Amino acid sequence: MMSDINVVPYIDVMLVLVVILMVSAPFVNPSLVELPSVGKSTRAPDAPLEVIVKADGSLLLRDRSPGAASGGAAVPVDLEQLLATVRERQKSRPDTPVVIAGDRKAHYEAVTRVLDTLYKNNVRRVGLVVKPSE
Numbered sequence: 001m002m003s004d005i006n007v008v009p010y011i012d013v014m015l016v017l018v019v020i021l022m023v024s025a026p027f028v029n030p031s032l033v034e035l036p037s038v039g040k041s042t043r044a045p046d047a048p049l050e051v052i053v054k055a056d057g058s059l060l061l062r063d064r065s066p067g068a069a070s071g072g073a074a075v076p077v078d079l080e081q082l083l084a085t086v087r088e089r090q091k092s093r094p095d096t097p098v099v100i101a102g103d104r105k106a107h108y109e110a111v112t113r114v115l116d117t118l119y120k121n122n123v124r125r126v127g128l129v130v131k132p133s134e
Contacts, residue, residue, distance in 0.1 A: 048097040049086060050074075050129070051114055055105040059114065061085060079117050086123055101129035 047065035052074055054060065060074035061082055077085070089096045098118060102111040111128075118126050 048099045048127075049089060051082060051098060051100045053100065053102040053106045053110050053114060055103045057107060057110040063089075065089075079114070082114075083117065083121055086118070086121070090123070095125060097125040097127065098123055099127045099129050 050062040050064060052060040052062065059077050059079070059082060061077045062074040063085075086096065086098060100111060100114055115126060
């Protein structure tokens with residue numbers, strides 16, 4: 001009865017895997033994500049439309065322009081009402097900036113849904129509101 005284990009086939013398989021890894025490694029592009037720094041943020045635009053995405057996914061709209069109908073208070077809206085307000089505002093001022101203030105606990109999907117909806121409807125001046133670090 002033989003009590004030895006022949007490890008040569010295992011070593012051969014491992015060497016082949018190492019060679020495959022070494023050959024394929026230069027072809028893999030690392031995915032680098034460069035996130036914006038709060039210290040490099042610019043000044044907020046004058047009189048933007050501010051979309052607030054709450055933690056539960058609901059939306060509030062605050063019009064910061066002088067003489068706004070809501071008086072600068074945040075009013076609850078859905079995506080259709082948001083688009084109607086943005087289109088109405090763009091008729092008078094085509095360069096109307098829209099800023100999105102996402103709650104820290106809001107789902108990423110809720111914020112990107114608002115961004116995507118605005119981009120699909122040709123709103124090009126869209127930004128994100130950040131809180132400066134202390």
